[in-house]
Amino acid sequence: MGGLRITVVGIGADGHLPPAARGLVEDAEVLLGGERHLALVPAVAGQVRAAWPRPLSSLATFLGEYDGRRIVALASGDPLVSGIGSTLVRLLGPDAVTVVPAVSSVALARARMGWSAEESTLVSLVGRDVAALRRELVAGARLLVLSSDEHTPATVAALLSGAGFGASTIEVLGDLGGPEESRGTYPCPVPRLHVLAIEVAGDGFASWAPGLPDEAFEHDGQAHQARRPRQRPLPARAPPRPACSGTSARVPARSASSGCAPTRAPPPWRWRRTPSGRSASRATPGRSAYRGCGW
Missing domain, CATH: 3.30.950.10 (Tetrapyrrole methylase, C-terminal domain)
Incomplete structure (x- = not known):
């Protein structure tokens, strides 16, 4: 797909397109989008129209069929807000994707x-x-x-x-x-x-900073055996960062909760690898295990 370029145009739920965006859609040789979006745009003679493939994992093969043609894709509102625009940029690179946003949801x-x-x-x-x-x-x-x-x-x-x-x-x-x-x-x-x-209203445990009481964590009374915050399932324990597997945070820890709490800090917190490149298995003084701590 060396020559493939694509323009992603945001469209409102009512089908509204500004004049410039409408011109891009009408001039396209290939118009892609969800079935709902394609139905909102009047037909253009000679224009090829295709809905996104299912599953979307076959997107690269699907786009390859139109390599070298003038392609426009429709997306809801701002294509870069949880939209197909983000997927296309990751797949093709930012230089190959032009985004023309509309008002987002x-x-x-x-x-x-x-x-x-x-x-x-x-x-x-x-x-x-x-x-x-x-x-x-x-x-x-x-x-x-x-x-x-x-x-x-x-x-x-x-x-x-x-x-x-x-x-x-x-x-x-x-x-x-x-x-x-x-x-x-x-x-x-x-x-x-x-x-x-x-x-949000209520009195649940919540904080971006260290300082939650020990009672907010599940433990057996031993400082090095903190397991998980009470009522927090595994996917929510730590900051949702894209590549933090196999990492740990180096923090002074006099108790399990004081060692675990900093791992819940907001960005720009950065994870650091242990010398071995693996996550510590449990919280010890100076080393707080990522896998078992924080949210």
């Missing part, structure tokens, strides 16, 4: 809620374990959650309740920018396409 959700970008946090659960949300749970936080499907709100509500934040308010913002746009406070009808706006 995140921007629309903030507008509907009256939340600024500075006072709200975005969490994507698209194709991810819901436990990723635990990192952001603190009373007073405002979270915008990109849902995987119509079952996500129930899963999120259960997680909040189990973590001590059952008093949180969950707004379901459905089909943002489209003719069937809706809003409701969960529990309520949930459309497949939606964003959750959560105002």
Whole structure:
């Protein structure tokens, strides 16, 4: 795919395309996108149209069929917000992908809620374990959650309740920018396409910094035997970083909780390898094991 280049155009839920973006779509020799997006754009004589392959793991082979042709792909809103744009950049490289964004569902959700970008946090659960949300749970936080499907709100509500934040308010913002746009406070009808706006409330254990009490961790009373924070499943124990397997954090540790807590620090925390290149198996003075500590 040495000569393959692709332009990714964001499209609104109502099918709106600005004039410049519409010109790109009409001039394309090949138009790619989801079936829903392709149906929103009027037909163009002689233009080849194709929906994304399933599974998406065959994307490289699929794109190779159109190598050397003028390709435009459609995506929802901002293609780089949990969209196909990110996938294409990883596959082809940034120089081969041009992105023309529209208003994203995140921007629309903030507008509907009256939340600024500075006072709200975005969490994507698209194709991810819901436990990723635990990192952001603190009373007073405002979270915008990109849902995987119509079952996500129930899963999120259960997680909040189990973590001590059952008093949180969950707004379901459905089909943002489209003719069937809706809003409701969960529990309520949930459309497949939606964003959750959560105002976190409750007294669950939560902190970005060291200082959680020993009771927040499960242990057998021995300083070197801390296993995991109470009620936190494995996928949520440590900061969700892309390449931290086989690493450990070097921190002074007088007790298991004081050694584990710093591993939960937010970016720009950086993991350091042990001299052997492997993670320490348990927390010891000066060495806190990544695998068994923190969130």
